[in-house]
Amino acid sequence: MNASxxxxxxxxxxxxxxxxxxxxxxxxxxxxxxxxxxxxVKELQSWEQSYYASLTxxxxxKSADLASRYTSEGNRLAQLVADExxxxxxxxxxxxxxNARPHRFCGTKAPNQRAVAAFDALVAGVRAEKVxxxxxxxxxxxGAGTGWFASSPLSGKIFRPTRAxxx
Numbered sequence: 226m227n228a229s230x231x232x233x234x235x236x237x238x239x240x241x242x243x244x245x246x247x248x249x250x251x252x253x254x255x256x257x258x259x260x261x262x263x264x265x266v267k268e269l270q271s272w273e274q275s276y277y278a279s280l281t282x283x284x285x286x287k288s289a290d291l292a293s294r295y296t297s298e299g300n301r302l303a304q305l306v307a308d309e310x311x312x313x314x315x316x317x318x319x320x321x322x323x324n325a326r327p328h329r330f331c332g333t334k335a336p337n338q339r340a341v342a343a344f345d346a347l348v349a350g351v352r353a354e355k356v357x358x359x360x361x362x363x364x365x366x367x368g369a370g371t372g373w374f375a376s377s378p379l380s381g382k383i384f385r386p387t388r389a390x391x392x
Contacts, residue, residue: 234331235250236316238316238318239299239302239303239306241272241273241276246269246273247270247272247273248269251351256270258343259347260343260344261340261343265306269306272295272302275294276321279294292320292323295320295322296322296325299320300328304333308334308336309332309337312332314332314341317330318330
C-alpha cells in the first residue's frame with residue numbers, strides 16, 4: 226500500500242541520536258514501552274551501536290561500506306517495525322549516509338496487537354500533552370509551565386517577569 230493512501234497514519238521515526246533508542250515520536254521512545262518483540266528490540270539496539278562504532282571522533286563515516294550497511298540495515302529494520310505496527314502507522318527512516326533519500330515504510334503483514342496498543346497509548350499521551358500545552362498557552366494558566374517563569378519547589382510559588390522585564 227502506498228504511504229499516501231492513508232493520511233491518518235502516525236509516523237514513527239527511526240534513527241540513532243544518543244537517546245538510548247532508535248525509535249521516536251516527538252521524543253525518544255523507551256523500548257520497554259513499545260510492545261515490540263524482544264528479538265526486534267535487540268536488533269534495533271545492535272544496529273544503533275553499530276552506527277556509533279562506524280563513526281570517527283569527528284562523527285564522519287569510517288568507510289563508505291559502513292555507511293551503506295547502516296542504510297541497508299536501517300531500511301530492513303524500518304520495514305520490520307512497520308510490519309509490527311500495521312496500517313495505522315508509517316515508519317520513516319532518513320539515513321545519515323550522504324545522498325541517501327528518506328523512505329517511509331508501511332506494514333505488509335498482520336500487525337502485532339500488543340505493539341499497536343502500546344504505540345496507540347504513546348501517541349495518545351503525545352496528543353494529550355500537545356492539547357494541554359495549547360490550552361495553557363491560549364489561556365495563560367499561571368504555573369502551567371508556559372512562558373518565562375521561575376518556581377520555588379518548597380513553597381510552590383511562581384515568579385513571572387513583568388512585561389517591562391521581558392522587553
